[in-house]
Amino acid sequence: MASNRPAPRAVYVPNDDDFGSYDEEPFEEWNPTEESIRPVRGRHRVHKKSGGGLARSSTVLGVGVIAAVGAGGIATAQGGKPPVSISMPDLGTVTDSLPEAKSLPGVGSLISDDDTSDTTTAAAASAPLTAAGVSTADAEQGTTDAGEALRARIMQQAENQQDQADAAVQTAAEDAAVKKAADEAAAQQKAAEKEAEAKAAAKKKKEEEARKAKAEAERLAKLAKSYAIPTSSYTLTSHFGDAGSMWSSGHHTGLDFAAPTGTPLKAVHTGTVKEAGWAGAYGYRTVLELEDGTEIWYCHQSSLNVSAGQKVTTGEVIGRVGATGNVTGPHLHLEVHTPDGTGIDPLGWLQGKGLNP
Known part of the structure; x- marks a missing residue:
């Protein structure tokens, strides 16, 4: 100095x-x-x-x-x-x-x-x-003026804030995409589980139905051993409910087994002969009452082998095919009546006992 x-x-x-x-x-x-x-x-x-x-x-x-x-x-x-x-x-x-x-x-x-x-x-x-306040970076960038350095740093801070905002937006978008993918995966997983449950339920239901069918078949097979088709060498010609002028009621009330005259007629189940004789339009008729009160009618017989009050067993011969009464040819007209007297389809009843005529 x-x-x-x-x-x-x-x-x-x-x-x-x-x-x-x-x-x-x-x-x-x-x-x-x-x-x-x-x-x-x-x-x-x-x-x-x-x-x-x-x-x-x-x-x-x-x-x-x-x-x-x-x-x-x-x-x-x-x-x-x-x-x-x-x-x-x-x-x-x-x-x-x-x-x-x-x-x-x-x-x-x-x-x-x-x-x-x-x-x-x-x-x-x-x-x-x-x-004052001018850093080495400011000197290298040429912003050695204090005001210019402040402006540059403010601009840098604004850019950093913008970068942070952009990063936040990008992060939010990525999070939303991840959440959407997770929701879709969860929905697909839930749908797959629901479908698997439905398949399992269907399989279980099918198996249950098969089990029931098997049990019913076994029951009918066992039951069939105690029931028998009423005749042999036959052809089913008329069914329950068929309409026609040849029947007084306007419709058929039984099931017809067409067979040669003299073909044996058998008891479908163990029971007691309630009636055996002439019955007008039914010709010679046998009424067999079963243990549960069901009645089996054998009509148009050519001959009778049992009498009222007689006990019979399954398959026992009780008469023979004929053409007596109101008929057009030899056949067995079979009717089934419930204990209260209502007539029902003989074919369905026989199938319910394990028999398939």
Whole structure:
């Protein structure tokens, strides 16, 4: 740092009595002059402008303070620290209370009006106020100005926030896709399980039906051993319910087994002969009552082999095929009546006993 040249010391002039006494000459006050002081060069040189050099110095001081405050704000924005409140004095009041720069000893000569100083001042004013808060990355990117560095960092922060928002949207979309795929997989799994349950239920139902059918077949097979078809060498010609004028009721009331005259007629099941004799349009008829009260009618017989009150067993011969009564040819007219006297289909009844005429 440049400094002023030290002021010359007063010269001592001895007289004739320099070892005993001397004449004292009065000292003069030394005031620095433009010739006795080396001009100050460099950044500390103060330049004169209209309005007073000290006022300009005060302005420079104020700008420096503002730049420092700005740098502190940048550092706050960068570091995340809370801002510090700074109280600034009124620079105008401070300036008015200071003396003129020209009145200060040794300062007036430092103030110059040359053009070179103005150029230097302008260059200094156009330079960045401070480099506070400028990182190495900012210097490498060319954003060494504090304001530009702040702008760049704000832009970078905005880009980071946008990237985070985009990432959040993408993550939400991916989560939604994963959830949708999971829901679809769950629905497919549920549908598959439901289908498997339906198949299992159908299989179980089929197996149950097969079991029941088998049990029924076994029951009928066992039952069939105790029942018998009423005749042999026959042909079924008329069925229960057939309509025709040849029947007095307008429809057929039994099942006809056409067979040659004299073909044996057998008891379909163990029972008791309730009637055996002539029955008008039925010709010779035998009524066999079973243990449960069901009646079996054998009609149009050519001959009778049993009498009323007789006990018979399954397959025992009770008469023979004939053509007596209201007939068109030899056959067995078989009727089945429930205990209450209602006539039912003989074919269905025989099938219910395990027989298939």
